[in-house]
Amino acid sequence: xxxxxxxxxxxxxxxxxxxxxxxxxxxxxxxxxxxxxxxxxxxxxxxxxxxxxxxxxxxxxxxxxxxxxxxxxxxxxxxxxxxxxxxxxxxxxxxxxxxxxxxxxxxxxxxxxxxxxxxxxxxxxxxxxxxxxxxxxxxxxxxxxxxxxxxxxxxxxxxxxxxxxxxxxxxxxxxxxxxxxxxxxxxxxxxxxxxxxxxxxxxxxxxxxxxxxxxxx
Numbered sequence: 001x002x003x004x005x006x007x008x009x010x011x012x013x014x015x016x017x018x019x020x021x022x023x024x025x026x027x028x029x030x031x032x033x034x035x036x037x038x039x040x041x042x043x044x045x046x047x048x049x050x051x052x053x054x055x056x057x058x059x060x061x062x063x064x065x066x067x068x069x070x071x072x073x074x075x076x077x078x079x080x081x082x083x084x085x086x087x088x089x090x091x092x093x094x095x096x097x098x099x100x101x102x103x104x105x106x107x108x109x110x111x112x113x114x115x116x117x118x119x120x121x122x123x124x125x126x127x128x129x130x131x132x133x134x135x136x137x138x139x140x141x142x143x144x145x146x147x148x149x150x151x152x153x154x155x156x157x158x159x160x161x162x163x164x165x166x167x168x169x170x171x172x173x174x175x176x177x178x179x180x181x182x183x184x185x186x187x188x189x190x191x192x193x194x195x196x197x198x199x200x201x202x203x204x205x206x207x208x209x210x211x212x213x214x215x216x217x
Contacts, residue, residue: 084197089200
């Protein structure tokens with residue numbers, strides 16, 4: 001049973017590794033599930049056993065990448081960070097690393113453009129939004145959390161589309177900061193606190209950029 005479970009984990013990881021390689025080389029739109037099966041040297045049925053659709057692979061990739069960065073921030077910081085600060089640092093690293101590579105950026109653009117449901121990542125952020133509000137003693141309702149998630153996604157999508165299509169002249173650092181600031185402003189956090197923490201996050205990135213944690217390859 002243990003050997004079978006280990007084989008399943010290895011097969012799933014092999015599929016994700018193949019998907020990441022193809023997403024990096026071709027983007028989301030030009031990569032099909034059969035392409036991934038061929039690249040991973042597995043049958044199409046094996047792919048659909050682990051991932052019902054391509055979007056499920058995207059959710060796994062986003063989820064794993066975000067949590068790896070979140071754990072890294074906890075381990076690499078020279079001082080204990082509170083939950084809000086850790087969340088902010090992770091978001092800055094997350095967007096900065098995606099925006100630092102054209103192939104990463106293309107995938108992110110295509111996924112946003114098609115409204116792909118990256119459910120794992122969205123569930124993580126909803127959970128962290130709740131925890132952050134609890135930590136800061138902010139009152140909220142379940143409806144508030146849903147509205148924050150929807151509004152943040154809509155604003156991020158429009159900003160990123162304009163940025164990628166060159167309709168707004170932002171640097172990578174500026175668009176990254178806007179993404180993070182927009183989320184926390186929707187959570188009704190203090191503007192000065194947000195700006196200060198984002199500045200600290202960029203300094204953390206300069207000093208402790210996790211080169212071995214990669215979005216795709």
